[in-house]
């Protein structure tokens with residue numbers, strides 16, 4: 001059961017070989033057994049999930065269903081969900097109960113999917129290892145002494161350990177793709193603006209984007225059909241015509257032009273990862289694709305640009321946590337200013353404070369031109385690099401992350417080395433493009449991801465590009481040992 005695809009589960013539900021209540025209970029039992037150590041979920045609420053499963057079974061009985069009706073999906077704890085504790089993995093929101101549904105949650109509810117629980121993540125999605133969570137580290141199911149990646153590390157571990165059928169993530173600089181790579185999953189960050197940010201707790205608003213994390217591209221296509229849609233409550237939501245993201249699946253790849261950026265295969269890339277990614281590209285050659293060499297000359301600037309812009313936006317977004325409206329408030333304080341200071345000193349973790357300090361600094365009157373404005377100009381150049389590249393190729397391929405999963409604690413005190421985890425993913429967010437990671441092999445028993453970057457709105461083709469590879473390889477079906 002736990003190895004079935006979303007499509008297979010959907011068929012089993014609709015033909016009543018299994019009920020949603022049974023399926024949900026199967027996953028809840030696995031969570032009860034494995035989560036105490038793995039820590040992939042911050043909140044599970046069996047009563048709520050089972051009530052939704054009952055409703056799904058009633059929908060199935062009447063024949064009014066969608067592809068995801070009755071299927072248990074784990075939700076990253078960055079999405080506000082009505083009646084659910086929604087923490088963003090911060091002490092600041094430790095006891096915050098969602099008063100409404102984020103659009104993404106609403107979309108899954110309307111499709112009849114079951115919310116299986118809220119997954120662990122880096123605090124306010126800031127991190128690449130899930131170690132900044134106030135609720136503690138998450139284990140990588142492939143090696144419990146290693147990180148699952150971040151910030152959507154709980155979602156990644158939950159899908160890899162078969163604690164849910166699929167999960168949602170968010171990606172500001174790589175937080176869907178890098179954990180997908182480190183946990184052996186498929187993960188997609190859509191074109192900026194396709195999935196609504198309403199009710200998705202803001203980190204860096206011009207970069208944040210929600211997307212699916214699942215075992216296969218076919219599963220992700222079904223989730224995209226639910227998650228994408230115009231939302232007037234999000235001012236950056238795109239009014240893009242509704243698409244069926246499964247429509248390209250199965251088309252041959254003959255003549256597909258794959259660009260390989262030389263900057264993605266240079267210094268800093270682990271040798272085994274490079275070899276595995278090259279082998280995946282050879283597989284694409286066999287599938288009829290043509291390989292072209294390209295260049296994304298400003299790649300090395302993407303991390304410095306991101307670490308000016310993302311903290312700038314974060315420092316503004318996080319100013320709302322003031323102890324007045326919601327969330328944590330210090331117990332003892334003097335005047336109002338003291339209340340703000342103590343509340344924020346107590347409520348935020350070290351990485352979040354680091355970002356707020358950097359962001360406030362680069363936005364200050366004396367430094368705005370030198371840092372923030374300059375970074376915005378380079379952001380434009382980075383987008384132009386991709387624009388030029390897509391004149392030569394249909395998709396771009398390379399590694400998702402420079403290494404496989406590292407040991408818990410290994411980079412915790414070295415922010416720069418942690419920030420470099422996203423060297424191949426961050427530019428995609430800066431340009432607003434869609435990017436995806438698919439499992440491409442193993443190095444010392446640890447998963448390696450292949451990144452596929454597409455042009456704006458080219459998700460349906462990208463999903464087929466990943467799907468074609470998943471028809472001739474079985475990396476995505478492998479299961480970590482010891483979790484059966």
Ligand code: GLN
Nearest residue numbers: 125126127172173174175
């Ligand atoms: N690792 C990056 C950061 O720490 C990206 C995180 C994300 O995509 N949410 O900011």
